Amino acid sequence: MRLRTFLAAGAVASVAMAGAAQAEDMTIVSWGGAYSASQMNAYHKPYMEMNEGVNIINDESAAEAVAKLRAMAEAGNTTWDVVDVVASDAIRLCDEGLAMEIDVDSVLAAAPDGSPASKDFGEFLVTPCFVPQIVYSTTFGYRTDLVGDTPPKNVCAVFDLENYPGKRSLEKRPINNMEWALMCDGVAMADIYDVLATEEGQAQAFAKLDTIKDEVVWWSAGADTPQLLADGEIVIGSTYNGRLFKLIEEDKQPVAMLWDGQVFDLDGWIVPANLSDERKKRALHYLNFATDTQRLADQAKYISYGPARASSAPLVGKHASLGIEMGPHMPNHPDNLSNTLLYNYEFWADYRDDIDAKFQTWLAK
Amino acid sequence: MANGEGVSGPILAADGRPLKQSLARALRMQKMRALALIAPLLIFILVTFAAPIADMLFRSIENSIVPATLPLTVKALEDWDDASGKPPGEEAFAALHKDLLVAVDAKAHTKLGSRLNYEQTGIASLLRKTGRHVKRMKEDGNLAAQFAKVHKGWADPETWGTVKRFSGSHTSGYFLNAVDARLGSGGIEARPDNERIYIFLFERTLFLSIVITVSCLLIGYPVAFLLATLPMRTSNVLMILVLLPFWTSLLVRTSAWKVLLQQQGVINDTLVFVGLVADDARLAMINNQTGTIIAMTHILLPFMILPLYSVMRTIPPSYMRAAKSLGATDWTAFWRVYFPQSVPGIGAGSILVFILSIGYYITPELVGGTSGTFISNRIAYHISSSLNWGLAAALGVILLIVVLVLYWLYDRIVGIDNVKLG
Numbered sequence: 001m002r003l004r005t006f007l008a009a010g011a012v013a014s015v016a017m018a019g020a021a022q023a024e025d026m027t028i029v030s031w032g033g034a035y036s037a038s039q040m041n042a043y044h045k046p047y048m049e050m051n052e053g054v055n056i057i058n059d060e061s062a063a064e065a066v067a068k069l070r071a072m073a074e075a076g077n078t079t080w081d082v083v084d085v086v087a088s089d090a091i092r093l094c095d096e097g098l099a100m101e102i103d104v105d106s107v108l109a110a111a112p113d114g115s116p117a118s119k120d121f122g123e124f125l126v127t128p129c130f131v132p133q134i135v136y137s138t139t140f141g142y143r144t145d146l147v148g149d150t151p152p153k154n155v156c157a158v159f160d161l162e163n164y165p166g167k168r169s170l171e172k173r174p175i176n177n178m179e180w181a182l183m184c185d186g187v188a189m190a191d192i193y194d195v196l197a198t199e200e201g202q203a204q205a206f207a208k209l210d211t212i213k214d215e216v217v218w219w220s221a222g223a224d225t226p227q228l229l230a231d232g233e234i235v236i237g238s239t240y241n242g243r244l245f246k247l248i249e250e251d252k253q254p255v256a257m258l259w260d261g262q263v264f265d266l267d268g269w270i271v272p273a274n275l276s277d278e279r280k281k282r283a284l285h286y287l288n289f290a291t292d293t294q295r296l297a298d299q300a301k302y303i304s305y306g307p308a309r310a311s312s313a314p315l316v317g318k319h320a321s322l323g324i325e326m327g328p329h330m331p332n333h334p335d336n337l338s339n340t341l342l343y344n345y346e347f348w349a350d351y352r353d354d355i356d357a358k359f360q361t362w363l364a365k
Numbered sequence: 366m367a368n369g370e371g372v373s374g375p376i377l378a379a380d381g382r383p384l385k386q387s388l389a390r391a392l393r394m395q396k397m398r399a400l401a402l403i404a405p406l407l408i409f410i411l412v413t414f415a416a417p418i419a420d421m422l423f424r425s426i427e428n429s430i431v432p433a434t435l436p437l438t439v440k441a442l443e444d445w446d447d448a449s450g451k452p453p454g455e456e457a458f459a460a461l462h463k464d465l466l467v468a469v470d471a472k473a474h475t476k477l478g479s480r481l482n483y484e485q486t487g488i489a490s491l492l493r494k495t496g497r498h499v500k501r502m503k504e505d506g507n508l509a510a511q512f513a514k515v516h517k518g519w520a521d522p523e524t525w526g527t528v529k530r531f532s533g534s535h536t537s538g539y540f541l542n543a544v545d546a547r548l549g550s551g552g553i554e555a556r557p558d559n560e561r562i563y564i565f566l567f568e569r570t571l572f573l574s575i576v577i578t579v580s581c582l583l584i585g586y587p588v589a590f591l592l593a594t595l596p597m598r599t600s601n602v603l604m605i606l607v608l609l610p611f612w613t614s615l616l617v618r619t620s621a622w623k624v625l626l627q628q629q630g631v632i633n634d635t636l637v638f639v640g641l642v643a644d645d646a647r648l649a650m651i652n653n654q655t656g657t658i659i660a661m662t663h664i665l666l667p668f669m670i671l672p673l674y675s676v677m678r679t680i681p682p683s684y685m686r687a688a689k690s691l692g693a694t695d696w697t698a699f700w701r702v703y704f705p706q707s708v709p710g711i712g713a714g715s716i717l718v719f720i721l722s723i724g725y726y727i728t729p730e731l732v733g734g735t736s737g738t739f740i741s742n743r744i745a746y747h748i749s750s751s752l753n754w755g756l757a758a759a760l761g762v763i764l765l766i767v768v769l770v771l772y773w774l775y776d777r778i779v780g781i782d783n784v785k786l787g
Contacts, residue, residue: 067749092752095475095493167628172735203559217652218735231629346490353751354486360743361562363735364569 024055026282030084032060034246038302039084041320043290050289054282065089069098069272078272081283084133087126087266091345094129099270100280101128107284109292111311120293120309124266126345131291132268132308134299137331137340138176139262141229141244142236144254155261155339156184158236159212169225169237172218174359175348176238176263179341181208183261189339193347202355206362218363229255241331245304249322249329259336265343266308306330422765425758428536431528434477435464439532447526447550452519458508465499483753484538484547485527491518526550539759563760566740567767573657573739574722578669580662581718582711585669589710592670593677604674611667619731622660626651626732652734660732661722668721669714676710712784716775720768740764 028044030036036058044056059080061068066089072078085093093099102108104125108117118125124132142152147164157164158180170177182192182201185208195201217234219225225239226247241262247253269291271283289295296307297315304326307313316326327333375383432439437460445453468474478492498515502508512519530548531538541547545561547554555561588607592600610618625631628647636642650656680703688698726741733742740760747757775781 064749066752070752092479095479095489096752097472097476206559220730231627233627233629349493350482350487350490353483353753356751357560357562361559361565364562364565364738 024053025057026054026081026279026286027057027059027079028082028084028286029059029062029065029080031062034303035242035305036060038299039290041302042299043295046295047286047289051285066092066098069093070096072272073098073274078274080272081275081279082286083270083272084267085270087130087132087268088343088345088348090130090268090270091127091349093270094127095349098273099129100273100275102131102271102284102287104131107288109288111309112293113311115311117291117309120311122310124268124308126266129270130266130268131270131287132266133291133296134267134305135264135308135330135332136267136305137241137259137262137264138171138238139241139244139331140236140238140258141225141247141255142258143229143232143234144256146232146235151256152236152258153260155180155258157258158238159184159208161212161215164235166235167215167217167228167233168212169217169219169228169234169239171238172220172363174355175343175352177209178202178205178355178359179263180261181205184208189341192341193344196355197347197351202358206358209362229253241329242304245329249319249324259331260339261341262331262336263341263343264331267305268308300326300330304329304331306332421754421758422762423758424755425539425762426535426537427755428480428531428538429534430473430477430480431532432534434468434473435461435528435532437461438464438528442525442529442532445525445529447522447529450522452509452522452525455506455509457525458512458519459504461512462499462502462504462508465495469496469499479752481527481531483542483756484531485523487518488524488527491516491524495519523550536755539755540762542756543759543763563740563743566738566743567763570723570739570741570764571767573654573661573737574719576658577661577665577722578715578719580658581666581669582715584662585666585673585714586707586711589670589673589677592674593680594682607667607670610663615664615727616731618664619660619728622656622663622732623651626656626659651732652737654733654737656732656734657729657737657739660728661725664728665718665721668717672713672717673707673710676713677707680706709784712775712779716772716784719771723768724764 028039030039040058044058048054048056062084065083065085069078069080069083072080083099090099094101104118104121105116108131110116111120121132124135126132140152140155140158142157142164144151146166150163152160152164158168158170178196179192182195182205183189185204187195187201187204196205217224217228217237219228219237219239222240222243225234225237226243228234228237229247230251230253236258241257244255244257248255248257269287271280271287275283291309293309293311294315296309297312297317299305300307300312300316301318301320307316313330313332316330318324319326328335330336375385378384378387380387438457441457441460442453445457465474468477474492474496475489478489481492482489494516495512502511502515509519518524530550538548541553543563545556545564547556592603592607595603623630627633628649630651632650633642633647637644637647642648650659684702684706685698688702689695693701723739724741725739726745729737729739730742730745733739741764744757744760744764747753747760
């Protein structure tokens with residue numbers, strides 16, 4: 001009898017708790033590590049302080065977000081509220097109907113000078129489902145002690161085995177590598193994607209990559225190149241600029257940054273499709289706060305990624321713990337813009353499967 | 366005969382029912398009770414294991430998205446000849462227009478685009494772009510020109526050929542892709558040389574799995590022999606050494622190999638220090654096949670040692686002594702008497718290691734570089750990154766069939782009764 005009462009009480013309590021939890025919890029998916037920490041400091045903490053009763057749960061599975069969102073949608077039970085993804089994944093989620101379309105001007109805050117959000121984000125609004133958050137770049141870092149007296153100034157140093165002998169690391173996917181190969185094989189910046197769309201152009205890129213194939217360590221996790229650089233395994237390697245910033249400024253490794261040839265990419269938020277009205281409202285409310293001008297500028301205090309709003313750039317200040325000026329470390333700082341590419345979303349949405357199959361075949365043989 | 370004559374009708378039980386009937390009833394009750402006992406496990410396995418796998422395997426032929434999104438177009442294309450070299454007539458474009466109006470509202474056209482882009486590069490953006498314009502088109506009898514104006518791909522018969530070839534609710538497209546072939550306008554054809562990868566990867570997976578199994582056996586057999594023949598107290602201590610890595614996280618062990626094997630790593634540093642290897646010619650032992658073989662042999666070793674050990678424990682030491690007392694040398698006694706009795710353990714260990722390694726994913730991904738990755742790495746890529754679940758499912762089906770065929774072969778040659786786990 002007593003047991004039964006106990007169980008009944010437990011059941012009532014757990015139902016009550018589940019009800020309460022539903023009213024408060026908001027699951028935000030992101031990449032983990034220093035990046036999630038920067039979001040926690042710049043967005044989540046102030047948001048939770050302002051909105052008592054909202055509890056943000058950090059989930060770190062952004063790397064598999066597309067596959068998981070699809071599985072959740074098929075199971076009819078989407079448990080995520082706001083998801084941080086790269087722009088190319090946002091496009092795919094939008095294509096598949098897994099992310100909701102967001103009317104940026106009505107949902108997001110205007111810039112301090114009153115110009116609407118759509119203007120403030122400008123060309124970074126690459127798909128109707130996507131709210132950009134940061135601009136990051138994939139670029140190269142090199143060991144200052146292994147390059148002699150002539151440190152590389154140009155991205156083509158990666159292909160220059162004569163002056164910069166040793167291993168180099170590249171990401172294990174065609175995106176960016178094909179562009180760099182063509183860029184260093186004499187193709188003009190403006191023509192890269194036209195060339196890459198042809199069989200001959202792809203063959204040309206592979207031929208260029210062939211010249212260094214034996215010296216390349218292929219990475220698949222963003223942490224690989226920093227570790228390889230720190231261990232002296234490689235002379236030069238590509239990774240995300242924020243990882244290199246940490247390696248150079250926080251870990252004080254003998255590594256320097258090569259901004260030349262950096263490829264910009266965007267990272268930002270999507271809201272899964274088919275959320276209940278209440279959850280959707282809360283997610284959009286959060287987005288309005290987390291992507292306003294000041295908040296985006298705040299994030300740059302913790303990590304060296306550039307805010308996606310034009311109006312945030314002048315507000316970028318000093319690093320929260322290192323105290324160094326963050327402006328020059330932003331990939332989109334004017335000094336770093338000499339020779340850059342923006343990830344071509346349309347092109348890679350079409351050619352990704354095709355070129356990837358060729359790339360993997362090329363790698364394996 | 367004489368006894369039987371006295372009995373008229375069936376034998377009755379105490380309660381007057383026919384004995385056969387009440388016996389069957391009692392047995393049925395027993396069976397039901399047994400079934401009820403295993404029911405939780407059975408249902409659990411069916412719901413969480415068998416059903417999802419069956420569902421995933423079904424995706425390798427599933428193609429309902431095309432006929433469901435473009436029902437009228439599929440119908441209109443029935444009379445169009447794929448090999449004619451010309452795009453279909455106006456009625457096909459009219460049907461496409463009607464289909465797309467519905468599809469755009471349901472946002473199904475971009476999904477269709479992702480599906481067909483697996484077969485023909487460029488269809489994703491073709492449909493995305495067309496979707497933006499389709500509402501502005503006018504049904505004035507010249508839709509063909511309007512479509513071609515939005516995207517020149519609609520004037521290309523190749524686009525229509527792809528739609529027609531993949532218009533069934535089931536498709537062989539994924540399986541063909543998984544064996545480096547494709548369905549072209551002239552039927553099934555091999556892919557161009559620079560896109561053939563999957564058969565090569567299947568072969569490499571099999572080859573590396575065999576190498577790993579053999580090296581596990583070569584290293585594991587003496588260890589198991591030692592464990593089985595040493596006195597209990599010593600062998601227990603040694604057993605902990607075998608089990609300790611077994612209890613350590615897989616990722617930790619794999620990362621440890623990275624630290625040991627890399628070019629600036631412990632082993633290379635030592636070799637350079639001793640003078641065996643020149644500083645500028647350090648050995649490449651990781652991010653290639655060697656790395657995969659070393660790391661996976663280490664990780665799978667306990668799966669070889671444990672079954673070997675438990676079989677060897679049951680071999681009476683007196684047999685070896687008897688052989689020797691009859692004049693056999695140490696080697697003959699081992700090879701003719703001991704070894705044949707340990708074969709069931711070799712079989713069990715080899716099957717375990719081989720089947721585990723053929724589907725291994727994380728270790729090759731971390732230490733395999735480009736020459737040491739398995740087919741499972743491509744399957745994972747298609748599940749989580751390219752989202753081509755159909756192709757991933759087809760590759761999975763093939764891998765499953767390969768394993769079952771090998772198992773069948775093993776049963777034919779060695780006999781599955783000869784496998785013992787102890």
